[in-house]
Amino acid sequence: MLTRRPPRLTAVLLVGAVVALSACGPAAEPGDDGDGTTATRAPDAATSPGALPVRDDLVDPHVVAWRRWRAVDDRTLEFTVTAGPADCYGAEPQVQESETAVRVQIRVGRLPEAADEECPAIALESAVLVRLAAPLGDREVEQLN
Amino acid sequence: MGVPGRTRITRGARRLGVIALAVAVAPVLSATGATAGPAEVETKPTRVAGSDLSTSSSLAPVQLPGDKTARTYSPAQLKAFERTGGDPDVLAYWTPERMKAAKPLDAPGDAVWVENTARAIASKTPTVVTKPVAATVATKEIAAPDPVTNFSITNGKLFIGGYESGSWCSASAVATSSKRVLITAGHCVHSGQGGDWLSNLVFVPKYNAFNADHDPVGRFQAYRLRTFNEWMNNSNLNRDVGWVTTFSGGDWNTTVVDTVGGHGLAYNGGTEFDVSIFGYPSNRDGGDKMWACWGTAVDNSILDNRSKITCNFGGGSSGGPWIWNYSNANGLGHVRSVMSTVDGSGVNRGPYFDTAVLDGTNAANGDW
Numbered sequence: 001m002l003t004r005r006p007p008r009l010t011a012v013l014l015v016g017a018v019v020a021l022s023a024c025g026p027a028a029e030p031g032d033d034g035d036g037t038t039a040t041r042a043p044d045a046a047t048s049p050g051a052l053p054v055r056d057d058l059v060d061p062h063v064v065a066w067r068r069w070r071a072v073d074d075r076t077l078e079f080t081v082t083a084g085p086a087d088c089y090g091a092e093p094q095v096q097e098s099e100t101a102v103r104v105q106i107r108v109g110r111l112p113e114a115a116d117e118e119c120p121a122i123a124l125e126s127a128v129l130v131r132l133a134a135p136l137g138d139r140e141v142e143q144l145n
Numbered sequence: 146m147g148v149p150g151r152t153r154i155t156r157g158a159r160r161l162g163v164i165a166l167a168v169a170v171a172p173v174l175s176a177t178g179a180t181a182g183p184a185e186v187e188t189k190p191t192r193v194a195g196s197d198l199s200t201s202s203s204l205a206p207v208q209l210p211g212d213k214t215a216r217t218y219s220p221a222q223l224k225a226f227e228r229t230g231g232d233p234d235v236l237a238y239w240t241p242e243r244m245k246a247a248k249p250l251d252a253p254g255d256a257v258w259v260e261n262t263a264r265a266i267a268s269k270t271p272t273v274v275t276k277p278v279a280a281t282v283a284t285k286e287i288a289a290p291d292p293v294t295n296f297s298i299t300n301g302k303l304f305i306g307g308y309e310s311g312s313w314c315s316a317s318a319v320a321t322s323s324k325r326v327l328i329t330a331g332h333c334v335h336s337g338q339g340g341d342w343l344s345n346l347v348f349v350p351k352y353n354a355f356n357a358d359h360d361p362v363g364r365f366q367a368y369r370l371r372t373f374n375e376w377m378n379n380s381n382l383n384r385d386v387g388w389v390t391t392f393s394g395g396d397w398n399t400t401v402v403d404t405v406g407g408h409g410l411a412y413n414g415g416t417e418f419d420v421s422i423f424g425y426p427s428n429r430d431g432g433d434k435m436w437a438c439w440g441t442a443v444d445n446s447i448l449d450n451r452s453k454i455t456c457n458f459g460g461g462s463s464g465g466p467w468i469w470n471y472s473n474a475n476g477l478g479h480v481r482s483v484m485s486t487v488d489g490s491g492v493n494r495g496p497y498f499d500t501a502v503l504d505g506t507n508a509a510n511g512d513w
Contacts, residue, residue, distance in 0.1 A: 122330075
């Protein structure tokens with residue numbers, strides 16, 4: 001069971017800010033998260049997945065490792081995770097910022113209003129938008145485990 | 146964990162007592178060994194599943210990053226793809242370096258739960274399930290299905306958006322004369338009412354990301370997609386069935402059925418039957434390898450035309466075959482439903498297979 005790591009030097013922010021999916025934001029250079037996985041630039045807007053609602057009241061949320069990220073603007077990152085239809089599932093990102101790194105963990109769970117609903121059992125690449133406390137700058141983006 | 150469906154069993158038994166149900170098995174023309182029983186029919190489905198029983202098909206859209214619109218191919222290109230296994234750009238886009246950032250979820254407890262739950266359900270129902278199969282099959286069908294020991298290569302992962310993308314369903318090959326048809330869920334080929342056909346579908350039999358070779362017999366790119374108009378226009382879950390016609394492909398550059406065999410199709414049976422279910426649920430090993438669940442599917446509701454079973458198979462399991470009469474010996478059986486939905490209690494549901502599903506399969510066979 002993955003447990004939430006207690007905050008150390010930096011504040012843990014539960015980010016609730018969602019911005020509209022932007023097709024025109026500058027894409028960041030691919031980053032390596034230092035975990036052996038490579039974050040690559042997201043596909044162009046034509047194939048960009050829809051954004052999951054960001055909520056803190058999800059039912060049975062569980063950690064899903066994000067596959068890649070891109071910068072929508074200097075303080076907004078878009079992470080790609082595998083989830084389900086956006087009317088059934090939401091995301092709860094956890095962000096840990098330091099001077100050198102931005103660590104992000106994303107939990108995916110059912111929306112409370114969809115907890116008792118049937119959802120198509122398809123796995124869908126979905127976007128989760130995360131607002132940073134400070135501009136990304138040169139900081140590395142890493143999985144927060 | 147309760148045993149769901151007990152009340153339904155009673156209700157189903159009552160209905161079965163009134164209606165003589167027989168399972169019809171689709172004629173199959175494959176040389177790969179899928180068994181075809183006698184077609185003993187003909188009881189009409191007892192409930193209407195939507196007024197439009199017809200299906201529609203489309204050339205499988207291909208659109209890669211950088212493409213402004215979906216790609217179109219000339220007849221000469223399509224002819225070449227038959228030899229090369231499809232548009233090489235689609236098959237090559239997701240290189241090993243681009244894949245599998247997703248880590249397995251911690252689900253060992255769930256695994257035991259699935260198995261035990263499925264067995265518990267199965268043990269409650271033997272006297273019921275004999276009825277729909279009695280017309281065509283021997284008495285061994287009275288027992289619950291054997292535990293799955295052969296994770297059949299006839300089943301696989303259906304990537305949406307290119308090989309090893311983060312969107313996927315499950316699918317299986319069915320034995321038709323074209324040897325190119327997969328059966329899956331309707332929402333795995335078309336997003337339903339107000340939506341569109343899905344792009345860049347690639348089928349990988351027995352995909353396993355835990356092995357060095359993720360695609361043991363290679364990949365098959367979609368050529369045409371097909372689903373019920375009721376799914377396309379109304380997102381009617383009673384008609385959540387889809388078909389994919391594939392290019393030649395795989396490691397031997399031939400048809401999918403010549404590569405991995407094809408299941409038969411069972412239709413016009415009851416909604417309650419012993420079933421072995423295969424798929425790639427994201428809540429089991431992150432969807433990186435095939436999982437199975439077996440037990441007895443029961444009638445979902447008098448108000449619709451579906452079956453249900455508690456497998457707790459989450460996103461990615463959609464389209465996986467619900468196989469009746471599965472044989473561990475040869476890894477084949479008869480597809481009698483496909484995975485459609487999951488609810489918050491772990492109950493999975495699938496659409497009833499009637500003559501319209503057979504018609505759709507035959508139409509997909511004609512798509513090549």
